[in-house]
Amino acid sequence: MKLPAFDYASPASIEEAVALLASRSGSAKIISGGQSLVPMLAFRLAAPELLVDLKRLQGLNRIVIAEDGVRLGAKVRWCEIDRDARLQGAHPLLVEAVRHVAHYQIRNRGTVGGSLAHADPAAEMPGIAITCEAELTIIGPQGRRIDKASDFFEGSLTTSLASDEILTEIKLPPWPVGRRWAFLEFARRRGDFAMAGVALFYELVDDKIADIHIGAIGVGDRPLRLPAAEAVLNGQTLDSRVIEAAAAAARKSVDPPSDIQAPAEYRRALLATLLARALRQSETRP
Amino acid sequence: MKVEFELNGTRVGTDVEARTTLADCIRDQFKQTGTHLACEHGVCGACTVLMNGQAVRSCLILAVQAQGERVVTVEGLSRDKSLTPLQTAFRKHHALQCGFCTPGFITTAHALLTEEPEADEERIRDVLSGNLCRCTGYVPIIQAVLEARSAYAQTDDQE
Numbered sequence: 001m002k003l004p005a006f007d008y009a010s011p012a013s014i015e016e017a018v019a020l021l022a023s024r025s026g027s028a029k030i031i032s033g034g035q036s037l038v039p040m041l042a043f044r045l046a047a048p049e050l051l052v053d054l055k056r057l058q059g060l061n062r063i064v065i066a067e068d069g070v071r072l073g074a075k076v077r078w079c080e081i082d083r084d085a086r087l088q089g090a091h092p093l094l095v096e097a098v099r100h101v102a103h104y105q106i107r108n109r110g111t112v113g114g115s116l117a118h119a120d121p122a123a124e125m126p127g128i129a130i131t132c133e134a135e136l137t138i139i140g141p142q143g144r145r146i147d148k149a150s151d152f153f154e155g156s157l158t159t160s161l162a163s164d165e166i167l168t169e170i171k172l173p174p175w176p177v178g179r180r181w182a183f184l185e186f187a188r189r190r191g192d193f194a195m196a197g198v199a200l201f202y203e204l205v206d207d208k209i210a211d212i213h214i215g216a217i218g219v220g221d222r223p224l225r226l227p228a229a230e231a232v233l234n235g236q237t238l239d240s241r242v243i244e245a246a247a248a249a250a251r252k253s254v255d256p257p258s259d260i261q262a263p264a265e266y267r268r269a270l271l272a273t274l275l276a277r278a279l280r281q282s283e284t285r286p
Numbered sequence: 287m288k289v290e291f292e293l294n295g296t297r298v299g300t301d302v303e304a305r306t307t308l309a310d311c312i313r314d315q316f317k318q319t320g321t322h323l324a325c326e327h328g329v330c331g332a333c334t335v336l337m338n339g340q341a342v343r344s345c346l347i348l349a350v351q352a353q354g355e356r357v358v359t360v361e362g363l364s365r366d367k368s369l370t371p372l373q374t375a376f377r378k379h380h381a382l383q384c385g386f387c388t389p390g391f392i393t394t395a396h397a398l399l400t401e402e403p404e405a406d407e408e409r410i411r412d413v414l415s416g417n418l419c420r421c422t423g424y425v426p427i428i429q430a431v432l433e434a435r436s437a438y439a440q441t442d443d444q445e
Contacts, residue, residue, distance in 0.1 A: 034348065034351070
């Protein structure tokens with residue numbers, strides 16, 4: 001499995017990188033960690049004429065925690081999120097989700113921006129972006145634009161990114177102290193892509209669930225919010241009857257693919273089970 | 287394309303096609319064939335090397351991306367002809383049979399223990415879950431890594 005032939009460039013500025021992408025009208029790709037792209041090249045699922053390496057670009061590897069939220073540069077690697085002690089308090093859901101990303105060696109290379117731009121429907125980071133209503137900063141020939149996560153993911157491995165645009169940053173809204181949350185996924189082997197996964201958070205107002213956000217991965221052509229299950233839970237006290245109703249609503253609301261990993265009905269059942277477990281787990285957090 | 291990096295403590299340079307992976311470059315250009323290639327798409331962990339001290343899959347890195355970096359392969363872990371503490375423990379616990387996956391396990395476990403000499407069994411299992419072995423059933427590998435921990439607790443200058 002040798003890679004197809006391509007040209008390679010390692011520009012020193014984002015403007016130069018955008019110009020290089022634009023110069024090949026759709027047949028250039030960005031490479032950074034390469035942990036999704038290189039396997040795709042090996043399988044010849046991608047055969048770009050030019051790879052533009054972000055390696056020399058400065059300033060894309062910062063983790064900034066501020067009042068307006070958590071900002072992650074596109075080149076932030078999984079291992080850096082895992083090791084950043086500040087994030088434990090500033091965004092525990094992000095840290096927990098990222099610990100499920102692939103294996104040790106891949107976590108040392110794989111990047112936030114790469115995972116978002118690759119847009120695998122079972123990947124954790126796109127799921128967190130959707131659940132948390134993240135904003136993505138994108139730079140192209142016309143300058144900078146901000147895209148909502150819900151507009152960014154358009155389908156399996158498909159995003160709103162044009163061929164000459166670069167995703168530079170993701171911003172997650174601030175995480176209030178005391179928020180309840182959970183993240184669970186299921187894969188046959190630790191580190192493999194999840195067959196289904198759930199991320200959720202909510203506030204407790206007078207012991208009732210308020211403003212719950214539930215996201216799911218691996219059960220559609222892109223990461224999904226689960227509004228039907230959210231509607232069942234908002235305003236309710238969390239008990240086993242409500243949990244069961246929410247799990248049933250989640251199960252009915254998705255139309256997952258059947259593939260070599262699992263049939264659709266299995267993924268639906270998995271989602272319901274994971275949601276019920278995640279809701280129970282959330283009661284003990286923070 | 288020209289690429290220069292540090293390989294097992296020596297400055298090396300060569301001319302490669304852009305599509306050449308770091309794994310192929312190390313093996314074919316520099317004849318350091320301790321780094322093994324099996325799946326060649328980032329699943330099996332056999333090709334694990336250290337880049338700037340961190341365990342990475344050399345089949346998922348282009349050789350040109352290693353420009354200016356510090357790469358250590360399994361050959362570079364032993365400063366002389368003697369076995370490293372991990373290699374000694376692997377031998378003692380029969381943590382290899384055919385040996386094909388062993389360089390990947392040794393480099394991965396070395397990176398882990400260098401950073402976390404007190405890693406417990408669960409952490410070791412989690413980290414090694416990215417390396418496949420079809421012979422041993424993993425139990426002796428875990429035992430070997432657990433035993434080698436003491437050598438890493440005493441010294442800080444490995445790698």
